[in-house]
Amino acid sequence: MxxxxxxxxxxxxxxxxxxxxxxxxxxxxxxxxxxxxxxxxxxxxxxxxxxxxxxxxxxxxxxxxxxxxxxxxxxxxxxxxxxxxxxxxxxxxxxxxxxxxxxxxxxxxxxxxxPAELGIPGEREFKGRGVSYCATCDGPLFKDKDILVVGGGDSAVQEAIYLSKFVSSLKIVHRRDKLRARKMLQEKAIKNPKIDILWNSNLLEIKGKDLVERVVIFNNKTNQKREIRIDGVFMYVGxxxxxxxxxxxxxxxxxxxxxxxxxxxxxxxxxxxxxxxxxxxxxxxxxxxxxxxxxxxxxxxxxxxxxxx
Ligand SMILES: Cc1cc2nc3c(=O)[nH]c(=O)nc-3n(C[C@H](O)[C@H](O)[C@H](O)COP(=O)(O)OP(=O)(O)OC[C@H]3O[C@@H](n4cnc5c(N)ncnc54)[C@H](O)[C@@H]3O)c2cc1C
Structure with a gap:
């Protein structure tokens, strides 16, 4: 020994x-x-x-x-x-x-x-098949695709900016009306033409067959649910x-x-x-x-x- x-x-x-x-x-x-x-x-x-x-x-x-x-x-x-x-x-x-x-x-x-999981239906099922926790590892796989980034902190916004280089469009889903990320990152994201921010919104569910195809988003101000077509989801929720x-x-x-x-x-x-x-x-x-x-x-x-x- x-x-x-x-x-x-x-x-x-x-x-x-x-x-x-x-x-x-x-x-x-x-x-x-x-x-x-x-x-x-x-x-x-x-x-x-x-x-x-x-x-x-x-x-x-x-x-x-x-x-x-x-x-x-x-x-x-x-x-x-x-x-x-x-x-x-x-x-x-x-x-x-x-x-x-x-x-x-x-x-x-x-x-x-x-990385923490969000704990929503579809998250575990589609891990590695459209759900990712690592932009550097998986970002290039989403070339010209439409993706979602969940979170509002530094990691979420920084990685969204990085992912925007590959994708066709990117939505940041954030449950509040303000990002928590540092000001400099916020400004870069807001100016980025490929990035759209869904304020006051929660991701409720990830759906698809073999790969991610759709997500359900809930607006916590209007209490409305909607389904959008998406190819990938990147999670940055802590x-x-x-x-x-x-x-x-x-x-x-x-x-x-x-x-x-x-x-x-x-x-x-x-x-x-x-x-x-x-x-x-x-x-x-x-x-x-x-x-x-x-x-x-x-x-x-x-x-x-x-x-x-
Ligand atoms: C997307 C993202 C962006 C970031 N951007 C920045 C930035 O711009 N600037 C900055 O300063 N920081 C940034 N950070 C934060 C920074 O990466 C971390 O603060 C830092 O890596 C923490 O270092 P650590 O050594 O404590 O832990 P970690 O980097 O988490 O390393 C821990 C290591 O322990 C290993 N390990 C875990 N459990 C076990 C086990 N049971 N047995 C054996 N090995 C184990 C893991 O595999 C891992 O290699 C970022 C983080 C992320 C996720």
Whole structure:
């Protein structure tokens, strides 16, 4: 049984930043990732607010640079391993995965978040057959098609602008009379000739045969329902933290986000959380990498001072 000093769960920006800082502190970190490194960034078309890149860059490009920097410091990655559960016994953490158990003296949970479902009829049935949660992955499949984007926040509007490059027409369905997205994004969307915003509207149902063909929209001001023809639906209705693997171990808020202090310490000694999975006031790349750095340094302090007592 090999007991590592530090295992980081998740290779998004928080996990990779923790990896870089931990490797520079000679902790020989292992990052376990259920897919490929990158997290939500790898699914993002374009990032223009991450400092030091004045012209912005694609999410894929930023992922590649972070991975390269990890490799330069010999951070070890194990991809396509899903951590199902974390337990602690006699000061040692056991990570139960789909490929056996891993053991570590300290763990950083950097598992981020995944898109929330709207929970309407047809959504699950047509997932991958017209219903998507990732514009970067699926946008090109909707060339010259008519699509719907659900949501009114930054992600919804930003991805709608990106999707408008491919599609023939795009409707944003938003349940209120104002978008929540940043002003700059709102202005870009409103000016875009391909984008039409359906205000005060809820998506009620997705219909079709093999693929999405129609949707039912409800106007919550006029109380009228109507059916429109559509080829695809992109959902941006929030995110849920990927925290279930430590549900019996740490305190969480009512949305399931892990509660930490300013050193990224959770309620279990030796277990740290970083990035979108924790109760952070801002979920962005810049905050995730900052959390990851703090978590790594806190893990080092724990190994150095607390664990030995
Ligand atoms: C459409 C979209 C647009 C965005 N645009 C911007 C932007 O312009 N600027 C910006 O700063 N931010 C943007 N963000 C937000 C940004 O991507 C996130 O804040 C950031 O990726 C969070 O990093 P993270 O490392 O905490 O989590 P994530 O990026 O979610 O990474 C978590 C990683 O953990 C892995 N994982 C999860 N559970 C397990 C498990 N049980 N076992 C093993 N691995 C696991 C996941 O596969 C994933 O790779 C955007 C997000 C989206 C979705």
């Amino acid at each position: 090999k007991i590592r000093d530090l295992i980081i769960i998740g290779a998004g920006p928080a996990g990779m930043s923790a990896g870089i800082y931990a490797a520079r502190s000679a902790l020989s970190p292992l990052i376990i990732e259920s897919q490929m490194p990158g997290g939500q960034v790898a699914l993002t078309d374009f990032i223009e607010n991450y400092p030091a890149f004045p012209n912005g860059m694609s999410g894929q490009e930023l992922t590649k640079l972070m991975e390269e920097q990890c490799n330069n410091f010999n951070v070890e990655f194990m991809n396509f391993i899903q951590v199902d559960f974390v337990e602690k016994e006699n000061k040692i953490f056991k990570l139960k995965t789909n490929q056996g158990d891993f053991f570590a003296k300290t763990v950083i949970v950097a598992t981020g978040a995944s 995110f849920k933290p990927s925290s279930s693997l430590v549900r019996n171990l740490v305190e969480m808020d009512k949305l399931g986000r892990i509660i930490t202090d300013h050193k990224m310490r959770t309620s279990t000694t030796g277990l740290f959380a970083a990035g979108d999975v924790r109760n952070t006031p801002l979920r962005q790349v810049v905050t995730a990498v900052s959390d990851g750095a703090i978590a790594a340094i806190s893990a080092e302090e724990y190994l150095e001072y607390e664990l030995k007592q």
